Amino acid sequence: HETQWNPPDSIENYKQINSSQQNYSIDEITYSFNDEGYRCDSFLEESELPILFMGCSFTEGVGLPLHEVWSYHLHERIANITNKKIPFWSLGKGGTSIDYAARCFYEYSPLLKPKYVFYLMSGISRREYKYGSNEIHGWFPNPTSLFKPSDGFKTMNKVFADPNFASYQTLRSAMILNSVAARLNTKIFIFGLNMDAVVNESSKIELFKKFDNIEYFPVNFTHKNLALSISETILSRPNKARDNSHPGAVWHYTLHDTMWRLIENKICKG
16 A cells, blocks of 8 residues: 555654755655555565565665665665665664564564565664563663653663673574574574663674574774765765654765675675
8 A cells, every 4th residue: 555654754743854954755655565564565476586675764765756765775685786676675664673674584484485584683682572561562772751750661671771681682583584584594683783882892792603594793984985886866865864853864865874884795686
C-alpha cells in the first residue's frame, strides 16, 4: 500500500520546519510498502544475488524519497557493479533494535535466503520487551519522555540502561543472527553508528568478534574527498528529512559510500 506520511514524518512535524530552511515539499515523498509492510520490493521476486538491509528509521528512510536512502544507494551500487538482477529487500523499521532485527531475520531469512545482510545498528541498548500483555514494545536509552513514570517502567529503565544487561541481551540477539546466518551461509555486516553511550565501542567490537558469520564495523565519516564524488543533485537537497529530525540526502549518500569502502573487497563481483 501507499501513504504520504510515516511517523515521525507527519504533517505536524513538517509544519514545525523553519520557513527559511529548505525542506522537501509536502507532495514530494510517498511511502510504498510491500505485502509484508516493508518499504521495498516484494519478497517473492527472484534475485540473482539476494541481499537484505536491516535497521531502524535511517534504513527505512523516514522523511526521505526512497532513492535518497543509504540502503537504496548501496543496493544500486552492488547491482550495477555485479550486473545482476537484485530486488531491493529491506526489513528497516523506525525505532527498532537488534532484538527486532534478529526476530525478523529469523522469520524472513528462509524465504529470502540472503547471501549478504547489511544491518545499520543505531543503538546497541535499544530493546524489545513485553510488559503486562503480549504486545511487543520498543525501548530507547532515553525513554523518560516516551513512557509513563510507573514503578514498573522505572525498574525496567534502570535495568535496560545497565551496560552489562545491554551487552548480554545484544549477545543473545547476535547469537540468533549468527545461527541463522550459518545455516544459510549468509554473511552479516553490522555497521554501528554509536548513537548511545550505554556500551562503549571497544566492548561492541569484542562482542561481535565471537561470531563467524557476523562482521562489525564502527562507522566514522572520514572520507575527505567524498564531496567531489557527490552529484550536485544530491548536494542541493535539504539538510534534514521532511520530518525535521532525521538527516537528509547528503548524510545518507556519505554513509553508503563509507560502508561500501569498508566491505567492497568482501562482496562477490563475479
